[in-house]
Amino acid sequence: MSRPGERNLWKGPALWWALFAVTWVLSSYSRDLSKALEARWIVKYPAGWRLPLKRDISDAMKWLVEDASFGLFSFKDFTRGIAWVIEVPYDFVRAAVIDGFVVGVGSEASQIAPSLSWIAVIAVVVAIGHTAKSWSLAALVGGCFLYLAIFGQWDSAMVTLASVLISVPIGVAGGLLLGIGAYRWPAFDKILRPILDLMQTVPVFAYLVPILFLFGFGPVAALVATIIYAMPPMVRVTTLALRGVPTEIREFGTMVGCTRRQMMWKVLVPSAAPGLMVGVNQVIMLSLNMVIIASMIGAGGLGFEVLSSLRRLDIGAGLEAGIAIVVMAIALDRLSQAFAARPAKVHSEDAGGESLVKRHPWTSSVLAVAVVTGLAGLVLPAFQSYPASLTLTTGPFWADLVEFINVNFFDQFEAVKTFMLTWLLLPVKRFLLGIPWPWGIAIVTLAGWKFGGWRLALLAGGLALFIAANGLWAKAMITLYLCGVSVLLASIIGIPLGVLAAENARANKVISAVIDTLQTLPSFVYLIPVVMLFRVGDFSAMIAVVLYALAPAVRYAAHGIRSIEPQLIEAGIVAGCTRWQLLRKIKLPLALPEILLGLNQTIMLALSMLVITALVGTRDLGQEVYIALTKADSGRGIIAGLSVAAIAIIVDRILAASARNARARLGLEA
Template identity: 55%
Template sequence: MTMATTQATRQATRQATHQDARQNAPEQAPPAAPFRWRRLVWPAVAVLTAVVVMLPADLLPAWAVKYPAAWHLPLAAWISDVMKWLMNSASFGLFTVRDLTRALSAVLNIPLTMAKAIFATGVMQGEGSQAVQLFPPIPWFSLVIAATTVSYAIGGLRLALGMALGLAYLAVFGQWTSAMVTFASVLVSSIIGAIGGLLLGLACVRSRTLERLISPLLDVAQTMPVFAYLLPMLILFGFGPVSAMIATIIYAVPPMVRITIVAIRAVPEEIEALGRMTGCTRHQITWKMLVPSAMPALMVGVNQVIMLSLNVVIIASMIGAGGLGWDVLAALRRLDIGGGLEAGLAITVLAILLDRFAQALAFNARRNRRAEHSRRRVRHAVYAALVLAAAGWLAAAHWPTIAPYPEGWRLSTAPFWGDLVSWININFNGPLDAVKTFILLNILAPVKQFMLALPWPWVVAVTALAGYWLGGVRLALTVGLMCAFMAVVGLWPATMITVYLCGVAVMISVLIGVPVGIACAQRPALRTVVEWIIDTLQTLPAFVYLIPIVMLFRVGDFTALIAIVLYAIAPAIRYTAHGVAQVSPHLIEAGVMSGCTRRQILTRIRLPLAVPDMLLGLNQTILLALSMLVITALVGTRDLGQVTYAALAKADVGLGLVAGLSVAFIGMIADRLIAAGSARLKARNGH
């Protein structure tokens, strides 16, 4: 390509990104340094890092090689002491904190018990083995008919057919009862989480100060491993499904809060002005004008709450949630690959059904001015569904034998999956073991040794330098202090192992995901197939990945690496495909007219403009890798996830929260640096 062509392409690219770049540029970024030495800074840092690692340990100060134990901040012990004080001594006059939390647990148990009675257990009298069923739950056939009818009214024939097939799968493969227990928990958690997130988001819209105060808490709640929530919930609210539900709500509510803030502020100012002109009160403006106008975006938040609630059902089963999560966890413990996959696929089916149903509700919210006859059709369908459900329920109460799905009609794929893994182990054990050994010896072990050999002050300094380089002094202090936190609390070695394993997994995910995403952007048919695959990978519970991988490769870092890559690769593919595909056709046409080849259009137009989207995908890949990394502690890793899991086993609240906060800080450091880098890149392309 000629120099004139190159200049024309660059000019078109700059014009297309100039306006967006100005809006997203860092507010307090340091002034640009002269290009001659600026481009040499990071190569110099890389060389110095290699030199520092190769230096003999005795040439470095002992405090730099290993953070002195005498300098450790006993934060974990302080948190544990505070928790003991809260539960044993703290009071509010007439009642103690334990009384308050147990009362809240009893209140939250009411809707949960009602939901389980309707869908799973029926109305029971007594407890444990002495319990007697007074009235059965809704039978499977009645719920299938009712749900299919409502789905048809809301989303049409396609949604109704999918709902019928999905629910039939749960019944045919013997997962109905466990699925209904999970559904009841997710239903109550999602309703409480959505309402709580909406109210908190509205409060943040009214008060910028409140938004600034809770924003870091939302960041921590989204990035801290759910394992870290379990023990405090267990101590505060007791063992059982209520504690699991509260942990689920804490994990799932942040997206609803953030989406509410964005959606309400995106409502045109004219709507609120109209409300004031017509004499509406503040309450009326909020609930009769702003919230209905923002309903499509709010339904996206509800969808996110549902999916995140389903994502933690297995982890929550550790403290008494039950349902499909417990089935998967039990199968993992006994290495029952068939049973684990069937229960995991049942969670996936349930997730897909709820996701599609929520999307249909969101789509209807966008058409909030539907014709009256359409609204009547939905109402009549809902009434018919309720009548059918009630009729089936009454019939099952009179003839209990018709309520459960017939045992003789059930199918199972568990033996097939077990035999398949056994066959692979018998016939391909040698090649699989060779691949595992090669990657362990040539990639994982060297990177692990390198990370553990880095002096902690050097890592903190380089992290702070990256923050200053990308976002200024404020960002440098933020990421530097977060990085130093892991050393101060005595978790530096576990942190480095976490960074090593997460880093290798993210690198592999990017090396695979970016080419696949580019291919998907250019081939719609391939994109359809890949989208289906990654949708399945994202809805499949994280624990389910471990079962076949452990059966094939046993426990260890390599097993964890494969599970993390499978779980985290989806954003790398999806965001790359989106970024490459959404480049303006006018720029592509300008490149073609300038004589660019197809490869030049990709490398000099599409990819440079897609880099911000690709960086966002990288950010999401890192967060998913960290969340999966904590779960892989069950297969023998020695990172912060293992510390969190061990703290749960030892009932050490402080250690679990500190380790979870360390994982959250790793994710937040990556998020802040990538966001600042993306903004700087946009600003540079705009000049």
């Protein structure tokens, strides 16, 4: 018979330490073991066992583009129709803000009307800011757009703005309709939920491969990719907002005799408007985050400026374009937030007798500014386009700063890089690459069973087998190594910062400002200074990923500490706990579920950034997606993207189950 307590020995950390020890031994001696057993399949998944999904997907895409037909029209006609629906309004908006309206093609083209002047565009955003909230917001957004003109980013910014003005309404409308469908029909919601999970976990590069294949190279393909990337949050927010409408409002709609359509569009949607505006804000931010990546398939604008600067290693131009994206993001973010918090407009009974100008003063003023500056621009070009002679640039400053750092601190940076590579990155990489794929799948399956039961075990084991069966186990291990090390460092840095922010109001202001800045910087911008200081390679990729993924670790840790019930802390003080004991024995354990959720989000951001770091020389699944994009190999890109999504789903489900278990142990479940 077992002694008391012996039964639980393998239910705690001892089990995982034992598995780690066995895994380390297998990792170190797997090649020797495979030779001794004459079974090379232990180390490398046999080519004859691989699934032919890459070839099948490529063949299916080729068939769709070349041969698929639906009676009256072909699939190519269908994609051309979608492209036309997007291209017509895009061309109109682009003509209005930057190109001007022309008739004719090529050398026979002639301009019949100029675009809005830079002064008129600033007047428009100032008017929107004042209408949405106040003069302070009007000054902020007006100053943001004036910055774009002063620092020579106007033309590129207007191209990006045209993309946002088209992708956001389509993304919002599509997300709203899908969200309403999920709200009305539970079966549709069950089908849609895993699709949304997949859309949010597949790396954005993977979107570009089939879209490039279907729509070709150009701004329309970039807009399609942006809409697909930005739509999922709107779907989820719509469903949640509609479900959150109070029962009293629904009952009132029923009492006055609303039909089903009237109930939706006249009662539920207006009542859920504040929540829906949160989704609109998310679509705007994700659209701006996509502009750089979409520039790889012809989006142009500020994204192209950042991407071309990265390729030239021009840190000054890249940072200026990246800051311009941040400035535009701040302006659009504040405007969308203001509209979300704006109270419902009350119509005055006396307004009917007023003139149109008095009822719409800002509209009249903006139209007047547009006409006057347009006419004045025919005589004085400075009214139409901001004078190039008055633009400023910080490019030389940033270039000189990086050169100064490289000249004076090269040895120190190189020492840090060598230390990290020698004692952290390379050992972890060798360890993970040495794990036999059958044992790796078994560990993942066991972890799923341990935290979530047999269903999670089947899901985790099946997704891990999918990666191996497509011949991507080694690249997946490199992805896991880079992600794991980056998340470890982001957690070591971010969780203490989050605790400090929760405990100290002054520190919170500084930390929040830094985190807000890191969250608004486009992902590509991180690569430019990192590459200039550390050159290409895994270390540079790790630094960029840590900076990009740091925010959730900080925010969730701070939120977890702040959300602890005051009575529990008071009980600890009464019991005589010191400040350190309060933190270590009460606050951190109670905040653990939130910290685990923050860890989950940190991993998701790290995986999304790792695909982008393929541009700086990594050899993981991100590189596989990037190579597929350059070769327009849809099968290769989709399978690599699905493999990244598989890793993300495994980690997400296991950590979510861990957070639920932690909340249950602490008695925090509702």
